[in-house]
Each structure stands twice: as C-alpha cells, then as structure tokens.
Amino acid sequence: MVQPGGISTGSVTDALIQHRRDIADLKQRIKNRRIQVFGLGATPIALILVLLTWVGVKVFIWLHGDTPTTINVTFAVTAAVLALATFLQFSVEFNERSPWRDSETSVRELKLELALAEERHILEARRHTPPPTDRQASYKERIPAEIARLRMESRHYRRLHLVMQWTLFVTSAAISAVTAWYDPEQPGKGILIGLGFTVTVITAASGYFKPRERAFNLQQTADSIEQHTTALELGISPYDATDEGESLTQYATVVEGLRADQRMREQQLDQPQQGQQQVI
Incomplete structure (x- = not known):
C-alpha cells in the first residue's frame, strides 16, 4: 500500500518503529547515566565521610588508648574499597576508550536529545497519520x-x-x-x-x-x-x-x-x- 506522496506504508511503519526504539534507547541511557553520575559523586563523598568518621572515633572515643583492631580493619577495608571504586569510576569516565556509552556527557544533554527525538516522532506520525x-x-x-x-x-x-x-x-x-x-x-x-x-x-x-x-x-x-x-x-x-x-x-x-x-x-x-x- 502506498500513501499519498509515493511513500509505502511499510517504510512509514518502519520509520515510526525506529523512532520508538530511539526514544526507548535514550530513556535507558538517561537511567544509566544517572547511575554513573551518582556513583561519580557519591563514592568520593562516602570515602571522605568514612575517613572523617574513622578520625572522629579515634578522637572522641579512643583518644587516650588504642582503637580496637576490628574497628581499624573495618574502616580500613571500607575506605580501601571506596577508594578503589572512585579510582575505577573516574578512570572509566575520562578514558578515550571508555566502555560507558555516554561518558563525559551530562544528563541534561541526554534529556534534550530525548525531547528532540520525541518531537521528531510526533512530527513524523502527524505527517503519515492513518485514517x-x-x-x-x-x-x-x-x-x-x-x-x-x-x-x-x-x-x-x-x-x-x-x-x-x-x-x-x-x-x-x-x-x-x-x-x-x-x-x-x-x-x-x-x-x-x-x-x-x-x-x-x-x-x-x-x-x-x-x-x-x-x-x-x-x-x-x-x-x-x-x-x-x-x-x-x-x-x-x-x-x-x-x-x-x-x-x-x-x-x-x-x-x-x-x-x-x-x-x-x-x-x-x-x-x-x-x-x-x-x-x-
């Protein structure tokens, strides 16, 4: 079936389906990017808080004595894990061969791209609206x-x-x-x-x-x-x-x-x- 203008119904359907796929892909990319940005910001903050808590425990509780080995080991392991996670995340974020698809891209840019994709989908659908x-x-x-x-x-x-x-x-x-x-x-x-x-x-x-x-x-x-x-x-x-x-x-x-x-x-x-x- 050919619509007015010489465009086949199949090609129009394929185009609209592709627009929907692009929109769904952008929505998933936004979700992934939010998690990545949250990790980039939250992990170093958590590391700083753990270190400050470790110091605070030593100063306010065991100032004149030795901190129990269990407490020291717990804080040390937690700080090491957070430090390693921070290093890995920033290495991936600013690497030219980053496995992250949207590294160094803000969530705002992805939202703008999503809005444009939705607008293109609406315009395309209006052009070929069936009876x-x-x-x-x-x-x-x-x-x-x-x-x-x-x-x-x-x-x-x-x-x-x-x-x-x-x-x-x-x-x-x-x-x-x-x-x-x-x-x-x-x-x-x-x-x-x-x-x-x-x-x-x-x-x-x-x-x-x-x-x-x-x-x-x-x-x-x-x-x-x-x-x-x-x-x-x-x-x-x-x-x-x-x-x-x-x-x-x-x-x-x-x-x-x-x-x-x-x-x-x-x-x-x-x-x-x-x-x-x-x-x-």
Missing part, C-alpha cells in the same frame, strides 16, 4: 494485551488478599492458642506480642490498600472489555451495524469509557474513607 478506521482497527488489536494486563493485576491483588486473610486467620487463632497454653509467661508473652502486632498490621494494611476491591474492579473491567471485544468480532449487538467503521468507533468509545471508569474506581480506593463517601 480513523485504521487507527480504530489498530486500537482493537491492542485490547487483548490490555485485558491480559487487567487480569494479571486482578490475580495479583486477589492472591495478596488471600495471603493477608489467611495470615490474619492463623495469627488470630494462634493468639487464643498461645493464651490458653501459656499463662502468659515467657516465651508466651513475646509470642502474643508478635501475633498481636501481625494482626494489627495486616488489618490496617487490608483496610488501607483494599486488595479485594481492587481485584474485583480489575476483573470486572477485564470481563466487560472482553465481552465487547467478542461482540465486535462476532458482529452481534451492539456492533451489528452494516458499516464496520461505525462499529469500530462505537467500540473504541465504549472501551475508553470502561477504562476511564476503572481509573475512577482506583482513585476512589486511594482516597480516605470520608473522601470516598463525598465522591460517591
């Missing part, structure tokens, strides 16, 4: 991955809820058992304190994070999207219109509405109880 029908068809092809993501998150929260509930059940029962077994003397008293602490933490975490509600909402959204996807593929109501473009438009509108409802429910779960009542 709405093609975009809607492409959107439909991405929905199965969205359904899988929702189901995976739903299973995660469901398992988290089950683990928290079973831990709560076991610890609650163990409190009664330990109380009946001990009177309560040690180690019974310590066990009771630990079990009571566990029950309190799990109860508070379950009420705050609400994993069961999150799992239910995610599963409900995934089922609804899957239902509409199946209806579209089979051409049944409400997607039994003769015009495929009209059906795709209606499908995209419904799915986006379901996703917006899911985000709204997540925001409501993140709010305090009083805030939820006001929203509802």
Whole structure:
C-alpha cells in the first residue's frame, strides 16, 4: 500500500518503529547515566565521610588508648574499597576508550536529545497519520494485551488478599492458642506480642490498600472489555451495524469509557474513607 506522496506504508511503519526504539534507547541511557553520575559523586563523598568518621572515633572515643583492631580493619577495608571504586569510576569516565556509552556527557544533554527525538516522532506520525478506521482497527488489536494486563493485576491483588486473610486467620487463632497454653509467661508473652502486632498490621494494611476491591474492579473491567471485544468480532449487538467503521468507533468509545471508569474506581480506593463517601 502506498500513501499519498509515493511513500509505502511499510517504510512509514518502519520509520515510526525506529523512532520508538530511539526514544526507548535514550530513556535507558538517561537511567544509566544517572547511575554513573551518582556513583561519580557519591563514592568520593562516602570515602571522605568514612575517613572523617574513622578520625572522629579515634578522637572522641579512643583518644587516650588504642582503637580496637576490628574497628581499624573495618574502616580500613571500607575506605580501601571506596577508594578503589572512585579510582575505577573516574578512570572509566575520562578514558578515550571508555566502555560507558555516554561518558563525559551530562544528563541534561541526554534529556534534550530525548525531547528532540520525541518531537521528531510526533512530527513524523502527524505527517503519515492513518485514517480513523485504521487507527480504530489498530486500537482493537491492542485490547487483548490490555485485558491480559487487567487480569494479571486482578490475580495479583486477589492472591495478596488471600495471603493477608489467611495470615490474619492463623495469627488470630494462634493468639487464643498461645493464651490458653501459656499463662502468659515467657516465651508466651513475646509470642502474643508478635501475633498481636501481625494482626494489627495486616488489618490496617487490608483496610488501607483494599486488595479485594481492587481485584474485583480489575476483573470486572477485564470481563466487560472482553465481552465487547467478542461482540465486535462476532458482529452481534451492539456492533451489528452494516458499516464496520461505525462499529469500530462505537467500540473504541465504549472501551475508553470502561477504562476511564476503572481509573475512577482506583482513585476512589486511594482516597480516605470520608473522601470516598463525598465522591460517591
């Protein structure tokens, strides 16, 4: 297929994919460079702090005596490791054959390069924007991955809820058992304190994070999207219109509405109880 202007669809797709790869590569380079810059700054500072601490320990604690060998060995080994790490990092940073891809390059420059790459991608996409029908068809092809993501998150929260509930059940029962077994003397008293602490933490975490509600909402959204996807593929109501473009438009509108409802429910779960009542 050739677009207006004599440019094939395949070449346009390859160009857009390459732009995405360049953007992803720049984002990873920025992450790597931040770690490198952090190491270049933090390692010598840590070395100085270790040396100052070593001197401070000697002056304020063992001024009139010998510092224990263990203390000296610990500080010496730590200082040696930090000194070696500092030397290696600076050697790699300022070496002409540095294995670091962006040595002697600031994070600001990489961010500027990323912004330019994103702008090029936007401009290229605008020049070759496909018609709405093609975009809607492409959107439909991405929905199965969205359904899988929702189901995976739903299973995660469901398992988290089950683990928290079973831990709560076991610890609650163990409190009664330990109380009946001990009177309560040690180690019974310590066990009771630990079990009571566990029950309190799990109860508070379950009420705050609400994993069961999150799992239910995610599963409900995934089922609804899957239902509409199946209806579209089979051409049944409400997607039994003769015009495929009209059906795709209606499908995209419904799915986006379901996703917006899911985000709204997540925001409501993140709010305090009083805030939820006001929203509802």
